[in-house]
Amino acid sequence: MGASYVNAAAGETELLPDVSSINQVTESVCRVTEQPAPKGWWMLFIPSLALLGLLVACIGYLVTVGTGTWGNNSPVAWAWDITNFVWWIGIGHAGTLISAVLFLFRQKWRTSINRFAEAMTIFAVMCAGIYPALHTGRPWFDYYMFPLPNQMQMWPNFKSPLMWDIFAVSTYFTISLLFWYTGLIPDLATLRDRSKNTFRRAVYGFFALGWRGSNRHWQHYERAYLILAAISTPLVLSVHSIVSFDFATSVIYGWHTTIFPPYFVAGAVFSGFALVMTLLLVTRSVFKLYDLVTLKHLELMNKFILGTAWLVGYAYAMEFFVAWYSGNEYEQFVFLNNRLNPFEAPYWWSYWAMVICNVIIPQVYWWKRMRTSIPVMFVVSIFVNIGMWFERFVIIVTSLHRDFLPSAWGVFHPTWVDICMYLGTFGLFMSAFLLFIRWIPMIAIAEVKMVLPFAQPHHAPAVALSEDLQATPVQEGALAAG
Amino acid sequence: MSEKTHTAGSGIAERLSLVLAEFASPDALVAAATKVRNAGIKCWDVHTPYPVHGLDGAMGLKPTRLGVFSFMAACIGFVGSVTMIQWMNGYDYPLVVGGKPPDAYTAMVPIVFEVSVLLTGLTTVFGLFVICGLPRHHHPLFESDRFARVTDDAFFISVEPQTEDEKHRVSELLEACGASHIEHLSDHGGTL
Numbered sequence: 001m002g003a004s005y006v007n008a009a010a011g012e013t014e015l016l017p018d019v020s021s022i023n024q025v026t027e028s029v030c031r032v033t034e035q036p037a038p039k040g041w042w043m044l045f046i047p048s049l050a051l052l053g054l055l056v057a058c059i060g061y062l063v064t065v066g067t068g069t070w071g072n073n074s075p076v077a078w079a080w081d082i083t084n085f086v087w088w089i090g091i092g093h094a095g096t097l098i099s100a101v102l103f104l105f106r107q108k109w110r111t112s113i114n115r116f117a118e119a120m121t122i123f124a125v126m127c128a129g130i131y132p133a134l135h136t137g138r139p140w141f142d143y144y145m146f147p148l149p150n151q152m153q154m155w156p157n158f159k160s161p162l163m164w165d166i167f168a169v170s171t172y173f174t175i176s177l178l179f180w181y182t183g184l185i186p187d188l189a190t191l192r193d194r195s196k197n198t199f200r201r202a203v204y205g206f207f208a209l210g211w212r213g214s215n216r217h218w219q220h221y222e223r224a225y226l227i228l229a230a231i232s233t234p235l236v237l238s239v240h241s242i243v244s245f246d247f248a249t250s251v252i253y254g255w256h257t258t259i260f261p262p263y264f265v266a267g268a269v270f271s272g273f274a275l276v277m278t279l280l281l282v283t284r285s286v287f288k289l290y291d292l293v294t295l296k297h298l299e300l301m302n303k304f305i306l307g308t309a310w311l312v313g314y315a316y317a318m319e320f321f322v323a324w325y326s327g328n329e330y331e332q333f334v335f336l337n338n339r340l341n342p343f344e345a346p347y348w349w350s351y352w353a354m355v356i357c358n359v360i361i362p363q364v365y366w367w368k369r370m371r372t373s374i375p376v377m378f379v380v381s382i383f384v385n386i387g388m389w390f391e392r393f394v395i396i397v398t399s400l401h402r403d404f405l406p407s408a409w410g411v412f413h414p415t416w417v418d419i420c421m422y423l424g425t426f427g428l429f430m431s432a433f434l435l436f437i438r439w440i441p442m443i444a445i446a447e448v449k450m451v452l453p454f455a456q457p458h459h460a461p462a463v464a465l466s467e468d469l470q471a472t473p474v475q476e477g478a479l480a481a482g
Numbered sequence: 483m484s485e486k487t488h489t490a491g492s493g494i495a496e497r498l499s500l501v502l503a504e505f506a507s508p509d510a511l512v513a514a515a516t517k518v519r520n521a522g523i524k525c526w527d528v529h530t531p532y533p534v535h536g537l538d539g540a541m542g543l544k545p546t547r548l549g550v551f552s553f554m555a556a557c558i559g560f561v562g563s564v565t566m567i568q569w570m571n572g573y574d575y576p577l578v579v580g581g582k583p584p585d586a587y588t589a590m591v592p593i594v595f596e597v598s599v600l601l602t603g604l605t606t607v608f609g610l611f612v613i614c615g616l617p618r619h620h621h622p623l624f625e626s627d628r629f630a631r632v633t634d635d636a637f638f639i640s641v642e643p644q645t646e647d648e649k650h651r652v653s654e655l656l657e658a659c660g661a662s663h664i665e666h667l668s669d670h671g672g673t674l
Contacts, residue, residue: 021635022634026634155570158567158570158589158593160579164593171596178603182610190531193630193633194630209611209617210617215541215543216527216541218530218537221610222533224607231599446533450533455534457511457512
């Protein structure tokens with residue numbers, strides 16, 4: 001645990017070569033919240049706030065008039081609403097993956113991006129939650145979904161995948177929030193101690209809970225963090241698996257398949273990493289965080305994107321294989337006629353957009369030059385986000401629009417409410433996100449400090465102090481050499 | 483809860499001053515913590531901007547029991563949610579859907595899992611606060627201006643001496659350990 005020295009012989013390289021002191025980390029992260037916002041921040045915040053207003057207006061209109069203002073209708077009863085729900089939930093999954101799974105695997109590079117990705121999780125789940133809550137049609141009766149005694153004297157049906165969804169998504173949101181806040185406590189204390197005015201001191205101090213860096217606290221804190229990571233890991237896998245059960249447990253062709261849980265989870269991680277990348281590139285350049293989020297971090301994330309692109313590509317291929325191998329002509333019809341064939345399927349373009357964006361474009365990351373090029377990774381991350389939205393759309397809409405009787409076939413068209421609400425959720429997401437990066441330490445200060453090579457003691461505790469003091473310049477020399 | 487009595491500045495001898503020593507590096511801190519522990523001092527603590535590895539051993543801290551509470555919460559979540567679903571769907575309002583048994587065990591798995599995780603997470607975080615005695619917004623240590631840097635890049639040892647005698651002994655010990663700065667804090671604030 002203790003040895004943080006870089007083992008150059010084993011091919012390790014310095015994670016943060018431009019960071020030369022502990023104080024530099026504090027300064028780089030805290031100055032974002034202490035200086036006036038750069039122009040770039042306002043240029044993003046004002047349109048985001050406008051889109052948030054659009055969302056509020058759309059929700060008001062939808063609740064007043066009814067869910068009929070969406071384009072959903074028989075036979076396509078689930079459309080953009082559930083597409084967006086699944087897409088946003090999936091976006092959030094990279095946050096938990098980075099914060100929990102990479103923590104359990106002791107991936108030190110995660111510390112520069114985990115706070116950021118966790119915040120993204122929370123805001124993405126908020127955006128996702130709006131859709132099923134409104135799709136009930138009468139959102140003021142949504143409390144029926146919780147096991148509360150009500151005037152109808154009946155209990156929820158716990159065998160329904162939609163009930164599982166409620167429990168999965170609300171647990172996911174709560175645990176993500178707790179994880180995020182627990183990680184924030186020491187960093188909020190840093191902001192409290194640097195505060196120049198009473199108001200800042202009071203607000204940050206209130207949320208820092210009087211944290212004083214006590215090692216007796218750190219001991220419990222680290223255990224709490226480990227437990228949260230350990231429960232978040234199966235949780236994140238369960239959430240998208242349960243979301244996929246909404247489809248997989250039905251008897252609709254194209255939905256009724258056992259590959260869905262891992263397929264959904266892989267897609268979620270894929271899209272989440274892509275959105276982390278998009279936002280990270282913008283934030284990194286607006287706030288000049290080049291020393292903390294290095295090209296090495298970005299390259300590692302691109303490797304994840306390449307790996308998960310292959311996972312989703314495998315899932316797409318496997319769906320076809322199973323359709324063929326099952327010998328079920330309805331299943332084959334869904335894949336060949338409703339999705340693939342440009343001459344038969346009204347939604348063929350969405351299927352091919354999905355394949356091109358998710359499977360073909362990320363292949364550029366086989367080349368190191370592409371993995372380390374900022375413009376390339378920005379463009380690829382946007383394509384992946386688009387491709388993953390199409391994946392959800394393809395699964396949901398193309399499976400529904402043609403069922404067993406051709407007379408009952410139909411095509412879905414989004415209405416202006418569909419489109420404006422989708423844009424509006426970007427407003428909610430971006431407004432919350434921009435407020436977060438402006439006022440809350442967007443990089444986990446204490447965690448980054450912990451992985452600096454000179455941050456941990458390198459000697460047995462019993463070593464005499466005079467030797468320690470003499471050893472200090474030598475360590476610094478070793479660091480520079482590494 | 484036993485933590486509270488051991489944490490400097492938290493009770494017994496608040497009338498006496500608190501000795502706060504600053505150290506230049508994590509190496510010096512760990513070495514000093516070992517010496518303070520070997521000197522048999524009871525009420526003391528180490529303060530760092532991030533968890534320093536090896537300090538738990540140097541301070542002689544017992545392993546945390548937080549995991550026990552989390553595990554108990556997971557068990558309660560498991561038993562509680564199984565009971566809830568069985569009673570609601572199997573007994574109080576049996577609901578037959580798709581010809582399946584109303585109290586089918588397989589269909590309970592996702593919700594039982596989620597409830598167990600939820601309860602474990604809540605207990606872990608709130609258990610952490612209870613064990614650490616947080617929130618605690620007022621503490622004699624916050625009166626020190628130097629101590630504000632503990633959340634940036636400074637390393638401290640704080641000792642709450644039980645007698646005047648011990649206070650002098652502790653100050654000398656910390657100085658001998660190579661503290662770069664030593665100050666005495668009273669519980670009213672201000673440097674003595």
